[in-house]
Amino acid sequence: MSEKDRGFDLRDIGREMRREFDRIRADYQRAFGQNEVGQDADATEAVGGPSDGALVHDLPHGVRERIARLKDLVERQNTLLTRFTTPPLLFAVVIDVRRREKDEDSTAVILFNGRPIEVLLPTVVKAELVPGDVVKVSPRTYQIVDVVEPMTIGSVATVKRVIDPRLVEVRSGSNESVVLSGRFGEKIEQGSRVVLDSSNSIVVCNLGMGDESFLFSGETNISWDDIGGLDEPKQQLREALELPYQHPDLFAYYSYKVPSGFLIFGPPGCGKTLLSKAIVTSIRNTHDAASTSTAFIYVKGPEVLSKFVGVAEELIRQLFDMGRAHKRKHGYPAVLCIDECEALLNARGSGRSSDVDRTIVPTFLAEMDGLDDKSVIVVLLTNRPDMLDEAVVRDGRVDVKVEIPRPTKEDASNIFRIHSAGVPLHKVTQDEIIAFAVEELFSDKHALYEIQRKSGTPTQFTLGHMASGAMIKGVVERSKSLALQRDRKAGSKTGVTAEDVRIAVKEKLIENIHLAPVGSVIKFTEDFQEDVLKIKTLKQVRA
Template sequence: MPTEQEVIEQLKAALTEATEKLKEQDKILKDLAEPPGMLARLTNIIPKDATHPERLIIDERLFVLRPKNLEKVRLEIGDYLHVEKSTIGSVALIDKIELPPQPMAVMKVAEITDQGRIMLEAGDTVIPLHKNPLKGVEIGDRLVVGGPSPFLAIAIENLGKAEKHYQFNDELNINWNDVGGQAHAKAMLREAIEYPIIHADLYKSLGKKPIKGVLLEGPPGCGKTLLAKAAAGAIAKLHKSANELSGYIYIKGPEVLSKWVGEAEGTIRNLFNMARAHRQKHGYPAVVFIDECESLLSRRGTGISSDMDKTIVPAFLAELDGLNDSGAMVILATNRPDRLDPAVVREGRIDRRIRVERPNQTDSAQIFELYLKKVPTCKAPKEVASLAAEHLFSPATGLVTLRTADGDTFPFTLGHVASGAMLAGIVDRSTSLVLHEALAVSGTKRKAVMEMPLTGDHVIRATGEVHQSMLKVDHSDDIRAWAEARKTKIVGVAAYA
């Protein structure tokens, strides 16, 4: 049995708990008795006149008066206001609320009026920018805008001019002879872009239209970009144009993607608008080259990129279908053609698929020679290139040993994973070896070393450095491609001895 004192303590605790609960209920009742507050948008301002004070219209239907605390505050249409509604139905304005605008879309500045009003592109028309807190906005800039509607858009961020991101700015003096090897790819590409110009009369008599696009598919670093540059230069020269740079528009697929709604589609439209403008100005088609296109034009419905391809692919196809009279030659490049949407590569769109293979020994010798000719101290580039290519495919650069289903063994060498980029890197390493030899001595000896020619020994040593680094790389995809090309089955892969 509890003592009398314990009973008293228990009663005190229960009374305290009940008192706290009553206070909570009392607060709830008081809150419910307060006039309800709500967020409203200012949709119109009626200035005061002889008989009426200034009236503010909120949500297009309610009138409120400006309170004293907002007499010196600038109110504009589109502002958000805190209002309270009384029990008898009247509405009182309490305060202005500064809500950060939520990003809505990316829009291009089409015009800036004499009064400084910014006009934005909206399809075939223009709409005024409601607020612009940004400085230095120019015509052509892309603005991230937000707000309750496009007609009350507020500038949030200036992304600059799109052309800065995808117009190629290097000297474009590449011709077909600058592309080492790739005889088949060059022949196919030349037929696709040169025949409609050289044999225009035959095309006309046959009712044949120039193709709209070409897909270059193959491993990275094997010359797809170089082929596209050569194509642009060839088109310009066939039209006797000195301004070859203007005919080449280059962008990587991932650069088109954006977190902003409509930005990627807008970039695609800008690419083709630039091509059309080039056609009108120079009289011949531009080359629009999209590298790593699988990231941009992937098969729809796969769930990749949050299904952004549902809008990007149709935007690209609409522009491609709108190319009349060869307004542009579209060249896509990828090492994953299996990921492309079938609608992109069907006949009548990108209807030429050209395989860009890894260089064989003969091609490698040509590529080595092209790069060695640019090294002043290489006195015999053709001989050094031939020696370098032979060494590249020799057992000395073996990576693994393959065993086929027929029981044969085959040394899989560095040459079987070679690319133009790798060969350029080997030549660069060769010049570094000569440089290190010169730095190891001083005075007249250094001058003598610098005058020594870059030899086959330098290239072979540089190839050895690349070989050592490639021993640690997984070559499963290249081995699979090698086996498929030779229609053989690999049953074993062993470390090269």
């Protein structure tokens, strides 16, 4: 690194100047003797050089280089002193540009420390200066010196209402205010997320419509037909999402109003999330593909929660604002799907959560009550409907409540058929392997509980009675894994056998011996609850 690049410390430069000066004096003494050098003033004169320059030319070459270096150090010192003593420039935001007939009379209104200041408009920046620009100003006169790139740092707010091209009403947490739209006047919409300047007076950046991380714009490739069973919930969702646009005259004839809220509940793994994926495909098949990127908003309840007060409430408002913006732009309602909604909409006063439910639930209810124009269809998914606040699921807000039951033998057959499609089989047809799998799943030999009854004959609670679509898919996948491992060792390609399915079901039984939910057993006994004498687990039966 060269000496010029060693830094800008004035102390280092001063020390180096003294060393160079001492070396010059020593060189003078060696070259001319003490009398020639004279006092310090003579050496100083040598540094500056006499008027005719004769003395400098008589110096040895090394001394001339030291004098040149000393001059360079003095220049660097003067440069640094100038920089250190120059007052710093301040940053301000332009909120208005007032152009007049005479250019010299044009002014700009800048915002500095929350105070509006009107200054003359410099000629150098007059052409490009617009409201919202960030400028450097003199600390003495506040005159504009230069225009800089906008700094997109500050508070984030959501646009509640566009008043006019210059003013917007924004909301940040529980606070609302009117601010200037700056350079984004024509681009800001209701529901847009914007960044405000340090004084929260003007928009300096437009982040767009809501948090796009909750927008599902991909393909799921899951249709209604890909879901085994669940005929009733599929039909009810189709009535809300598809049929009003396929048969508008018929719906108008009966004045049928599409429900604004759905509650889909049931045991884990029985198809609730799969239904949400089918909703995406349904929207894409019903409407123009170009308009569907904002039509499905998917969020999980825990994702909304925050340790900071007001953040969850603000996000709920943003989600509904995104749906309303979609309706205004494309003419049909967006679907807001909230999975695991019990984490977000817990019953108030239940003692199962902190005090956040006192503000989150009312915020959600207020947004639901504002859906008279059916701009958002809310779909709530949960396996704990008992934990939801009663005000959330009452009629008028959530009109359709659909329970997703565990699959019956018929449903299990349909689900096995869907997941076994294309699977190579060995010495058995697909119908035969499906019938065998269902029989194994619901067989008494795979019982988890024995329910002893007063009437005498015990009833078996089998693996099939706690089965789900996810479990059935797992049986198919495990069967394929067993066949694959066997063929890999033998170097052949045979296919899945009935024995593979039997082993897969047996393994599922072993996995679930200690996981059988008591709630499923109680629900299983609802039809003969008064006849129940005692419930024994599988270990007790085998003992």
